[in-house]
Amino acid sequence: MADKPLAGTVAVVAGGTRGCGRGIAVELGTAGATVYVTGRSTRGRPSEMGRPETIEETAGLVDAAGGRGVPVAVDHLRPEEVAALAGRVRSEAGRLDVLVNDIWGADRFARFGVPFWERPLETGLRTLDLGLRTHLITSWHLVPLLAERGAGLVVEVTDAAEQGYRDDVYYDLAKYSVVRHASGQAAELRPFGVAAVAVTPGFLRSEAMLDHFGVTEQDWRSGIAQDRYFAASETPRYLGRGVAALAADPAVLDKSGKLLASWELAELYGFADVDGRRPHWPRDLAAIQSSDRTPAEVAGGT
Structure with a gap:
């Protein structure tokens, strides 16, 4: 089906x-996929992050988008829970086509501009556990389902839109290690016909970021008064559309091993964000810094 290119596809x-x-889960659902949505925040049992979002809510959004959402509570630092997830996917779906590693939860530990030796070592190590170890554990248990089929895609989600050092040793190490994890998986999975890529958003207009600026998605532009670069922000579904396009691309192996940004995927596959804009973080950032375009122009542009 042209409007459901991922019908019959199973994703985690x-x-x-x-x-x-x-x-990403919602856009995979929009394309017709069955999506196992995992995480620690479940209805009535929030994770240590204390955020209100839950895996059940995400699964419901996948359903509403036209796919099938399956919420599964998993702590990805616990190998036995990830093993159980892999067993459930195998028994219920009988296949796996797309694995997306987007486990994080360490933003609260970031201290940009503070020397690493003046920071608590335990929070630094926790950042690496949450941002990298979880990805390793998850791939170890789930990638075999892709290799068995001889096809599929592994997506490592990171935050590497800015080049150079990220001004926090632990954050920088976690985010760029994920890129290397993707390239390593790409090399080892290519003989099995499975692609692996790293993807990154630009200035992400996440639920937490909207809360930070005290705005909603409907009136997000009012946050530009606090930070002019917010004008160049993008919704999480912008990157989601890129991942869905990759998953539906019969030539996805040609992209294997690459780090792909949301704006690069938008140009490659010809899609826009949900508001019709096509944010391009480096270009928009440079335009604002040089005053070539006002923040209002960037926020309202396509």
Whole structure:
């Protein structure tokens, strides 16, 4: 079906509770996929992050988009829980086509501009556990389902839109290690016909970011008064549309091993964000900094 290119496809979005994970899950659902949405925040039992979003909500959004959402509570630092997830996917669906590793949850530990030796070591190590170890555990248990089929896609979600050092040793290490994890998986999975890529958004207009600016998605532009670069922000579904396009691309192996940004995917596959705009973080950032375009122009542009 042309409007459901991923009908019959089975995906796992690990860390699909909110942010890019939720956006990716919804867009995979829009394309017709069955999406196992995993995370620690369930109805009535929030994770240590204390956010209101849940995996059940995301699964419901997948259903509403035209796919099938299956919420599964998983702590991806617990190998036995990830093993159980893999067993459930195998027994219920009999296949896996797309694995998205978007587990994170360490934003609260970031201290940009503070020397790493002046930071608590335990929070630094926790950042690496949440941002990298979870991805390793999840791939170890679920990638075999892709390799068995001889086809499929692994997506490592990171935050590497800015080049150079990210001004926090632990954050920088976690985010760029995920990129290397993708390239390593790409090399080892190519003989099995499975692609692996890393993807990144630009300035993400996540649920937490909207709360930070005290705005909603409907009136997000009012946040530009607090930070002019917010004008260049994008919704989580922008990256989600890119991942869905990759999953439906019969030539996805040609992209394997690459780090692909949301704006690059938009140009490659010809889609826009949900508001009709096509944010391009580096270009928009440069335009605002040089005053070539006003923030209002960037926010209202396509």
